[in-house]
Amino acid sequence: MENNLTLFNTLSRKKETFQPIKPPHVGLYVCGPTVYGDPHLGHARPAITFDILFRYLNHLGYKVRYVRNITDVGHLENDADEGEDKIAQKARLEEIEPMEVVQYYTDRYHNYMQALNVKPPSIEPRASGHIIEQLEIVKEILDKGYAYEKNGSVYFDVEKYDKDHKYGILSGRVLDELLSTTRELEGQSEKRNSFDFALWKKATPTHIMRWPSPYSDGFPGWHLECSAMSAKYLGNEFDIHGGGMDLLFPHHECEIAQSVAAHGNTPARYWMHNNMITINGQKMGKSLGNFITLEEFFTGNHKLLDKAWSPMTIRFFILQAHYRSTVDFSNEALQAAEKGFQRLMDALQQIEKIKPGDTTTFDIEHFKSKCYAALNDDLNSPILIANLFEGAKAINGAVAGKVSFTEDDLATLRELMHLFSGDILGLETEDKSDAGDSEVLDGVMDLLLQVRQQAKKAKDFDTADRIRDGLKALGIEVRDSKDGAEWEVK
RNA sequence: GGUCGGUUGGCCGAGUGGCUAGGCAGUGGUCUGCAAAACCAUCUACGGCGGUUCGAAUCCGCCACCGACCUCCA
Secondary structure (H helix, E strand, O other): OOOOOEEEEOOOOEEEEOOOOEOOEEEEEEOOOEOOOOOEHHHHHHHHHHHHHHHHHHHOOOEEEEEEOEEOOOOEOOOOOOOOEHHHHHHHHHOOOHHHHHHHHHHHHHHHHHHOOOOOOOEOOEHHHHHHHHHHHHHHHHHOOOEEEEOOEEEEOHHHHHHHOOOOOOOOOOHHHHHHHHHHHOOOOOOOOOOOEEEEEEOOOOOOOOEOOOOOOEEEOOOHHHHHHHHHHHOOOEEEEEEEHHHHHHHHHHHHHHHHHHHOOOOEEEEEEEOOEEEOOEEOOHHHOOOOEHHHHHHOOOOOOOOOOOHHHHHHHHHOOOOOOOEEEOHHHHHHHHHHHHHHHHHHHHHHHOOOOOOOOOOHHHHHHHHHHHHHEOOOHHHHHHHHHHHHHHHHHHHOOOOOOOHHHHHHHHHHHHHHHHHHOOOOOOOOOOHHHHHHHHHHHHHHHHHHHHHHHOOOHHHHHHHHHHHHHOOEEEEEEOOEEEEEEO
C-alpha cells in the first residue's frame, strides 16, 4: 500500500516514512487513562492526537487495530515500599469497591471522549483482566535472568539488562547518570538499584487489590500491563506505540526493557509522543492545582474559565497546535478558536448555496495536494486547518460572486472539505438546539422572519429591529442576505 | 545538578536559507435602512550578541529567559 506519511519517531528523533510491518494491517497501541479521577484536558490531547492518526490511517486504506488500555490496577502513589495503589486509595476513601471506582471513571471517560468526537479504539483492554498475561511475562523475564525475587516481590534488574542490551534507548538516559541523580531517594529498598522497577509487588495486608501468584498475593508492577496487552493483541512486534511525553521516561523506557528481556525485541517500531497542555505557561497537573476537568470546561464551572467551552471548540483548539508542541490554554485563545471554528463550519454550510458556473477559478488539485501534504508531514493539523480556511475563503468568495466553480469541481470541493474537516479531523457542527423542538422552532422562525420582512418592506424598522434584537437576546442570531434572512442558534 | 525542548507580531500558533502561514483582535473600505455575516485592503514579528553566507527569523557558537523529564501524571 502506497503512502507518503512521515511520522516523528522518538526512537530516532527524526521524521521517518511510515511503513507497516504487514500491510495492509497496522497495529497501534496508545497508553490510556488511569481511571481513578475525572477525565481532564490532559486526557483529551493524546486521545485526539491518536484519533487523527487512526482516522487518517483508515482513510489511507489500512486495516488498523487500535488498542488503548484502561489502567484499572492503579500505579503506586509513592516510593514502592510506602506506596498505595491510587484506585485502592480512592475506594477506601469513598468506602466502595475498587471496581466501582474503575467503572465510574471509565464511563465518565467514555462519555467525554464521545463528546470530543474521539472514535473508540478497536480494543480497550483492562489491566485487571490481564493479570495472567502479565504474570507470564514476569516468569519469562525471571527465566531469562533479568529479574530477581525479593520477599515476594519481583524486580527488573536494570543493571544486568543494560550490560546485554542498552537501557535508555528511547529517552537517552544513561545508567550512570541515573545512578547519581537518584541516589538520594534510595531508602531501605528491596531493590538492588534505585532504578530497578517492580514487575510484581507483594500486597500489604491492607491492600485490597490483589491477585495470587507464585511469588505472593500481590499485584503487577507499574509498566507491565502495556507490555502484556500490546503483545497479546498486536504481537511481540507491532507498528506504532503512542502516549504522552510524560510517559517517555520511565514508563515507555521500562516497557521496552521488559519486552526486549521477555521477547527479544523492541515492541514497537515507531514511538510517538504528544506534548503537554499548559495553562498560563505552566504544565497542567494535579500536584500543581491548576488542572481543569473536561466537565468543568464544558460547563464553565472553574475559576480560571470565563465561560463554558464546547467540546468541538476544545478539539479545534487542540488541533490548531501541532501535537509535538505544547499548547497553552487561556480564555482569549479559546475565544479565538471558538470563532475560527464557527467560521469554518459556516463555510461548510455555505457550499450548498453556491451556484455552479462555467469555469473554476480556484485550484482544487493544489488545494487537495496541500491538504494531504500537511497530514503526511507528521500529522500537521495546524497547516491542514490553515488550508481549510483557504477553502472556506474560496467558498465564501463563491457565495459573494467573486470565485466560480463548475458543478463537478464544486462537488469535489464539497467532498474534500468534508473529508478533511469531518472525516479526518473529526470536526463537526454542534447542534445547539434540541432536536425534538427543531420542527416547531423552524416554523416559528419562518413566521417571525416573514413578519420582519414585511415590516422592512414597509420601512417599519422599529418593528424589524425589535424582532432581531429580541431574538438575539434569546440567543438566536439573524443575518440578512440578498435571498432573505438566515438564522442560527448561538 | 543531569538530559531534552522552547523563546515568532495585541493574543494563539505554523513554517522556512531569499517567495502571504492561518485563526482571533485592530484599522479603512464594499454591501446593508442600520447591524451581523461575507468580501477587499491594511497594521503589529521572528529573545540578545557574534559567526557562516551574495542573503538568516531559518544554519553554527555564546549568553539570557522559560518549560518538560529525572517521583505518580496525558
